[in-house]
Amino acid sequence: MPDMPISRLTTTCSTCAIRNRAICADLNDAEIGLLNGIGRRRTLAAGEQVMWEGDEAVLVANVIEGVLKLSSHSADGKEQILGLVYPSDFLGRPFGETSPYGVEALTEAHICVFERTDFDRFAREHPRLEHKLLERTLAELDRTRRWMVLLGRMNAEQKVASFLLEMAERLGVRAIDGPVRFALPLSRQQIADVLGLTIETVSRQLTRLRNEGAIELPSRREVMLRDPADLEVRAG
Amino acid sequence: MPDMPISRLTTTCSTCAIRNRAICADLNDAEIGLLNGIGRRRTLAAGEQVMWEGDEAVLVANVIEGVLKLSSHSADGKEQILGLVYPSDFLGRPFGETSPYGVEALTEAHICVFERTDFDRFAREHPRLEHKLLERTLAELDRTRRWMVLLGRMNAEQKVASFLLEMAERLGVRAIDGPVRFALPLSRQQIADVLGLTIETVSRQLTRLRNEGAIELPSRREVMLRDPADLEVRAG
DNA sequence: CGGACGGTTGAGAGTTCTCAAGAGAAGTGG
DNA sequence: CCACTTCTCTTGAGAACTCTCAACCGTCCG
Known part of the structure; x- marks a missing residue:
């Protein structure tokens, strides 16, 4: 796994692909300039881990490109993925001591990273940013709760169909x-x-959906x- | 089901049982006074519904006493409880159009209710409150994600044991x-x-835990x- | 006393998991 | 470029777990 270079942002936020979708969207030029000063862009290789479950929460970030997973392990070592993070999503645990989950890039990814303490301070000084972060967190909580219905009440076919649809959507x-x-x-x-x-169950369900003509x-x-x-219909 | 009276707060927030634990904790006397003006106390009977899934999100509230459930239904009508809300927890969906879940009191409950629009305005004008709300929402998101591991990766015994422990804790x-x-x-x-x-599975697991001396x-x-x-140990 | 309700228990069915083997794709080194 | 290894994915068979359906019990209440 190559050590990717870490460098200050060379492009301004104004040319950023997610400028109008991420939590920075409501900031004015002066504020963006300040934020620029504490952030840096980083490229992650597919499979690269950025945060570790239980470790001190050092970083937070905006996802510019790529998909990352948040995951945690049950006591007997089985992994459960807690969420997927897509471009313009916010990543990490602000105002927290430790990271409650591990974060790993699933594809090559570009993220805009901040030291958590820098970011926390900036957020507290800029209520508009904090407000955006709150709205995003509330939306994420809604999404996570919808996922609970999937985990708790759906059978394998419904889960796989829902997964494919949500993935296309996101x-x-x-x-x-x-x-x-x-x-x-x-x-x-x-x-x-x-x-x-x-x-095995996932594989069987995909094969079945293929055989029945729903997917290729x-x-x-x-x-x-x-x-x-x-x-x-299959997703219920 | 009796229609409980709705009245402006007669006691000041300073005597409120959850004054120092709810999101109001960081407000000064002047701010608390303002908040007092837009909130009202309400008593809910056990089983009373306060919000409906998909309806316009009209209210938000702090829970003073009692336990409430948030729940949603899968397409085929099966209910999934998305979360339980305890004293000092915040309830409702600020900054949102519709409520993504229904809310029902499980026990008799006392809550401190705000019109969502009043509350939204107040929050935007008082960053310290909004910050508290953000911290709470982040904590709730962490808790919800931990619950996902339970739903996705635990067997019936682990689920029931985890449930009993969390309940005692909360x-x-x-x-x-x-x-x-x-x-x-x-x-x-x-x-x-x-x-x-x-x-039936819950009942069997409880009986088994009783027979094996773990609970009464x-x-x-x-x-x-x-x-x-x-x-x-049983919770894994 | 009788009905309604919530909970328990039993038997059998169904779904998903586990274990095992094999196929296919990708990477490695001669 | 081809054997060889390795990894991922697929497929099969049987086991295990949870669900479904049904009966029954106990409590509360009219």
């Missing part, structure tokens, strides 16, 4: 019920860890949703 | 590994809805944890 490739094709940022094992299933699997890491409306 | 009755006895605010069906199990069940709505350390 990757921004979802057309209005036309077929969509995209690269899966997760391995079968990781999908299982998101859904609270085993790898052109390669291991690619999927095509042939009939999103059908998947919606 | 009710504040948990001694350091001595036996504890408390009233369950939930029916068997509701416990099942929290844990993503059926009522003096009545339907009471439980005694005879050996919390043993439960910790």
Whole structure:
């Protein structure tokens, strides 16, 4: 795994791909300039770990590009993925001592990193930023709670169908019920860890969806949703 | 179900049981006075519904006493409880159009209610309050994610043992590994809805824990944890 | 006393997991 | 460029767990 270089931002935030979608969206030029001063851009290789479960929470970040996972382990060592983080999402645990989960890049990723203490101070001094962060956290809590329904009340087929639809949605490739094709940022094992299933069950469900014409699997890491409306029905 | 009276706060916040634990904790006297002006105290009977899934989010509140549940339904009508809310917790969805879950009092409860729009305005004008709310929301998100591990990766025994321990913890009755006895605010069906199990499985697990000496069940709505350390082991 | 309700218990079915083997793709070194 | 290794994914068979359906028990209340 190569050690990627860490450098101060060379581009201004104003050219940032997520300038208007991330929590920085409401800041004025002066504020953005200040934030620029404490942030740095960092590239992560696929599979690279950025934070560790239980470790001191040193960093927070905005995701510029790529997909990352948040995960935790049960006492007997089984992994459960707690969430996936996409471009413009906020990453890390501000105002917290330790990170309650590990964070790993699933694809190559670009993130805009801050020392947590720097960020905490900046946020407390800029209520507009803190407000954005609050709205985002509330939205994330809503999403997480919806995921609980999936984990607690859905069967394997419903879980896999829901997963594929949400993935298309969050990757921004979802057309209005036309077929969509995209690269899966997760391995079968990781999908299982998101859904609270085993790898075999995920594999069987995907095969079944393929055999029944709902999806195609052109390669291991690619999927095509042939009939999103059908998947919606299967998702329950 | 009696219609409980709604009245402006007669007691000042300074005598409020949760004054130092709720999100109001950091406000000074002047600010508290203002907040007092837009809030009212309300008593809920056990079983009374305060918010409805999908409805406009009209109210937010602080819980003063009692336990409430947040719940949502899967497409085929099965209920999943998304969270339990205890004294000093914040309730409702600020800065949101609709409530993503229904809220129902499980026990008789006292809450301190605000019109959401009043509260939103007040929060935006008082960053210290908004900061408290952010910290609470972040903590709630952490707790919710931990619950995901339970739903996704635990078996029935681990779920029930974890549930009993968390309940004792949040009710504040948990001694350091001595036996504890408390009233369950939930029916068997509701416990099942929290844990993503059926009522029969919950019942069987409780019976088994009783037969093996880990707990006692003096009545339907009471439980005694005879050996919390043993439960910790069973919780995994 | 009889009904309603919540909870418990039992038996069998169904789904998912576990264990095991094999196929396919990707990477390594000669 | 091809054997070889390794890793991921798929498939199968049987076990285990939880669910479903059904009956029953105890308590509360009219």
